[in-house]
Amino acid sequence: MIKNLAALSNGTVTVSGWVDTVRDQKKVQFVVLRDESGAVQLVNPRTTDADGAVVADEPATTISALAQGSFITVTGELKHDERVKLGGIEIKLASLTVVTAAIPETPIAADSSLDKRLDWRFLDLRQPKQNLIFRIQTTFEHALRTYWIEHDFIELHTPKLMASASESRAELFEVDYFDTKAYLAQSPQFFKQMAQSAGFGKVFEVGPAFRADPSFTSRHATEFTSVDAEISWIDSHEDVMQLHEELLVAGFTAVKAKHGEEVLALFGVEVTVPTQPFPRIPLAEAKEIVKSRGYEVPRDDDDMDPEGERQIAAYVLETYGHEFVFLTDYAASIRPFYHMRPENDQTITNSYDLIFNGTEISTGAQREHRIDVLTAQAIEKGLDPEELGGYLDFFRYGVPAHGGFGMGLARVLMLMLHQASIREVTYLFRGPTRLEP
Ligand code: AMO
DSSP: OGGGGGGSOSEEEEEEEEEEEEEEOSSEEEEEEEETTEEEEEEEEOOBOTTSOBOOOTTHHHHHTOOTTOEEEEEEEEEEOTTOTTTTEEEEEEEEEEEEOOOSSOSOOTTOOHHHHHHTHHHHTTSHHHHHHHHHHHHHHHHHHHHHHHTTOEEOOOOSEESSOSSOGGGOOEEEETTEEEEEOSOSHHHHHHHHHTTOOEEEEEEEEEOOOOOOOTTOOSEEEEEEEEEESOSSHHHHHHHHHHHHHHHHHHHHHHHHHHHHHHHOOOOOOOOSSOOEEEHHHHHHHHHHTTOOOSOTTSOOOHHHHHHHHHHHHHHHOOSEEEEEOOBGGGSOTTBOOOTTOTTBOSEEEEEETTEEEEEEEEBOOOHHHHHHHHHHTTOOHHHHHHHHHTTSSOOOOEEEEEEEHHHHHHHHTTOSOGGGGSSSOOBTTBOOO
């Protein structure tokens, strides 16, 4: 790999990569060669005859014809030279093989629109910034998994084809399923709760979730990776929030340690490991706070709107110096039937949304585990208990108190790297008008 060249002594090396630029000068040719780890300058002095005229020989002729993006393998003499701006090394070429030539016309350029870049995603992903995003995602997920394994969680792979909705019916993808209909899972919600009834105790899943959401916002996709956890033996949603904090601290610590410097260099962003506990503010109080800052909350009886989320995040950053905030005690009227309500106040739920840098990244809650209360709450929300069939059975045969959360992986990355859209940090984005590549 190119990044390993810096550690080698002067001598013969063989290296492969994509042609980035070619400067074909009269007496010398320069090629910048890239791979996912970095770039190096190749130099090829032209051969001249006795009269000083340039001779058309190899590899000069091949270099002159190289199109950007061609994949080549070269052998040459590596030389450390402080005067070389690109990493202080260069390779004087001896031979060059074109592994695959690229078409000369590149379909995207640095100033191409995001949509055009997504059309040509494999070319777009060659940029070091894009490459870093997915290495960060790998590190982040690995840190979460390490935490889960160390804490004796069981990994689930729940089905993505379902017989009924698990969240709202409004955002459901329906598919033909032999002589009946199936629905794409919006969340592993029901099955991670089922695991509590099965005595699994602590479970997690990192998997796809589907939402037929026709919106074109910068934070919605029709298919996204959901990071889910569910735990038994809890006293309230406070236990879930503590788990959530510990996971994020583990994830951010790993990302900062492994990629902190690269993130600063390529994105100009400092990765901050959050301190525990994260601030917690009941939703009603958060609305009063943003109102006192001069922001008119559109509706008092609704979720916090995106601008409200930004306002409360700004307040939390100013007041507590924290990038995260748990908004708690959401009104029962705007939460799903399966959220538990505290005994002393049936108008709210034991639930939270987690806001990071001004945008929701997660929803969590203690679940209602008492079958009579759960059934009554489902009916109150206009659901037919018959349709919930198998789900309600989980609560008929003894189940511990439990709770959990679902978190959008791409949202975490987007906000960590201060990116404007979820499309930038999703390997292959799916939206209402995008099914390819
Ligand atoms: P919720 O519907 O709030 O909760 O989803 C949880 C988190 O998933 C992410 N998310 C999305 N990301 C991208 N595009 C979308 N269309 C999209 N929809 C949701 C968000 C969101 O915070 N079952 C509950 C979780 C639970 O209580 O365990 C649920 O799915 O980051």
